[in-house]
Amino acid sequence: MPPLSDDDAASTELLPGPVRPATATAESFALSVMAGPDEGRRFTVAPGLPSRVLAGTSPACDIPLTDRLVSRRHAAFELAGARLRVTDLGSTNGTFVQGIRVGDAYLQGSELVRIGETVLRVEALGLTQAAELSPAVQFGRLLGASEEMRRLYPLCERLAASSVPVVIEGETGTGKEVLAEALHEQGPRAAGPFVVFDCTAVPPTLVESALFGHERGAFTGANETRRGVFEEAHGGTLLLDEIGDLDLSLQAKLLRAIQRSEVQRVGSSRWIRVDIRVLAATRRDLEREIQAGRFRDDLFFRLAVARIELPPLRKRRGDVTVLAHHFFQQLAGRGAPFPQGFGERLEDYDWPGNVRELYNAVARRVALGEAAPIETTRAGLASPGAPAPASTRGGAEPGTSGDIVEEILALNLPLPRARERIVDHFERRYVQRVLAQHGGNVSNAAAASGIARRYFQILRARRST
Numbered sequence: 309m310p311p312l313s314d315d316d317a318a319s320t321e322l323l324p325g326p327v328r329p330a331t332a333t334a335e336s337f338a339l340s341v342m343a344g345p346d347e348g349r350r351f352t353v354a355p356g357l358p359s360r361v362l363a364g365t366s367p368a369c370d371i372p373l374t375d376r377l378v379s380r381r382h383a384a385f386e387l388a389g390a391r392l393r394v395t396d397l398g399s400t401n402g403t404f405v406q407g408i409r410v411g412d413a414y415l416q417g418s419e420l421v422r423i424g425e426t427v428l429r430v431e432a433l434g435l436t437q438a439a440e441l442s443p444a445v446q447f448g449r450l451l452g453a454s455e456e457m458r459r460l461y462p463l464c465e466r467l468a469a470s471s472v473p474v475v476i477e478g479e480t481g482t483g484k485e486v487l488a489e490a491l492h493e494q495g496p497r498a499a500g501p502f503v504v505f506d507c508t509a510v511p512p513t514l515v516e517s518a519l520f521g522h523e524r525g526a527f528t529g530a531n532e533t534r535r536g537v538f539e540e541a542h543g544g545t546l547l548l549d550e551i552g553d554l555d556l557s558l559q560a561k562l563l564r565a566i567q568r569s570e571v572q573r574v575g576s577s578r579w580i581r582v583d584i585r586v587l588a589a590t591r592r593d594l595e596r597e598i599q600a601g602r603f604r605d606d607l608f609f610r611l612a613v614a615r616i617e618l619p620p621l622r623k624r625r626g627d628v629t630v631l632a633h634h635f636f637q638q639l640a641g642r643g644a645p646f647p648q649g650f651g652e653r654l655e656d657y658d659w660p661g662n663v664r665e666l667y668n669a670v671a672r673r674v675a676l677g678e679a680a681p682i683e684t685t686r687a688g689l690a691s692p693g694a695p696a697p698a699s700t701r702g703g704a705e706p707g708t709s710g711d712i713v714e715e716i717l718a719l720n721l722p723l724p725r726a727r728e729r730i731v732d733h734f735e736r737r738y739v740q741r742v743l744a745q746h747g748g749n750v751s752n753a754a755a756a757s758g759i760a761r762r763y764f765q766i767l768r769a770r771r772s773t
């Protein structure tokens with residue numbers, strides 16, 4: 309999509325409904341160590357950031373433990389409505405709730421959680437004042453009037469003013485890049501360059517030279533000296549997108565470059581000084597990547613001085629309508645009447661592809677008018693004015709229908725639309741199968757499919773709709 313202009317993003321008059329007052333309350337919990345080497349210590353999980361509180365033996369954990377049977381990053385605790393969610397982070401010795409080993413579990417208070425020899429008693433503390441809630445409905449070009457987003461804005465403002473590295477986490481299409489750009493533009497480096505490097509976009513063998521540059525003749529094909537993205541971002545901000553996909557061997561070099569604020573071009577022994585702010589974005593859970601040995605924890609500490617987790621669109625109450633209005637005005641022209649009932653239909657969908665998918669849905673509506681299909685709940689695909697087929701987007705699931713081709717033919721769609729549905733259906737089946745064959749490993753599945761991981765992820769996101 310075209311980038312949003314400040315002018316567009318600032319169109320708050322388009323936002324339907326009043327903005328709620330800047331206060332909110334939420335449940336908080338205490339975790340008291342009842343047994344183990346840290347007995348007697350007590351920690352609180354209260355509303356606010358970070359959204360996840362980690363327990364483990366790494367000094368970087370919010371609940372640092374000295375129990376040798378506890379993994380470096382053992383378990384995460386996060387507030388989930390009125391409950392506390394505990395998630396095992398792939399620990400060696402497991403996480404137990406009331407004696408039962410769990411992958412993740414929702415707690416209400418009064419439970420005992422055991423990790424290693426450490427026993428934590430969970431206690432609900434009742435409602436407390438939640439994190440500061442901004443009255444703003446956007447941060448730079450990042451739009452959102454939901455409580456979930458407005459809770460982030462004060463932190464974003466503080467981080468924009470500083471130069472600390474930030475890790476931005478969130479599902480695909482949640483706006484990680486938009487946020488990174490906003491942090492740059494609202495900060496003291498705004499006059500400098502904003503450079504985005506996507507760690508999945510170049511073959512692993514070329515990543516080092518893309519990051520740090522190379523000298524002429526450094527390798528076959530290096531016909532001229534080139535600067536890397538570190539040098540290009542000098543005086544500004546470098547966003548390392550999909551950092552979780554960076555090869556382990558390069559992570560050490562990246563860490564060194566960030567620590568020293570110097571880079572060495574491939575084929576050169578000279579160090580070049582760079583003055584950059586580093587931001588990193590990831591769709592992956594870096595804690596799990598560290599636990600699995602795929603991501604260096606020293607690099608993580610260096611990058612995650614601050615962390616912002618962008619919530620998925622399905623958790624941002626009211627934002628679908630807000631964003632849909634914004635995109636509609638942007639695409640159809642200011643003053644174009646927003647179609648009746650369109651917002652409600654859009655709200656009734658999970659948006660696995662998040663804001664990017666919503667934008668596409670609005671763009672289809674603007675281009676095709678009433679004839680545009682829109683996403684609905686998982687129960688089925690509704691096309692305004694047309695009967696819905698018996699299954700999800702792209703056609704029926706195997707086993708729930710007869711011949712998919714016959715079913716789509718029966719809809720009497722124009723050829724391009726019918727073809728699109730068949731292809732959608734096929735791609736979903738294909739992705740399911742290849743993922744299963746590779747034990748859910750997306751990188752391997754993408755490689756086996758002969759397509760870029762990024763594209764595979766897009767197909768995968770569609771698969772779950």
Ligand SMILES: Nc1ncnc2c1ncn2[C@@H]1O[C@H](COP(=O)(O)OP(=O)(O)OP(=O)(O)O)[C@@H](O)[C@H]1O
Nearest residue numbers: 309449450451479480481482483484485486663664
């Ligand atoms: N809050 C938002 N306000 C306005 N536009 C948004 C917002 N979030 C996302 N977008 C738009 O949605 C699209 C996807 O955003 P972006 O590329 O920042 O997502 P991402 O999280 O970095 O995705 P990926 O992980 O796939 O790279 C962009 O076109 C962006 O302009």
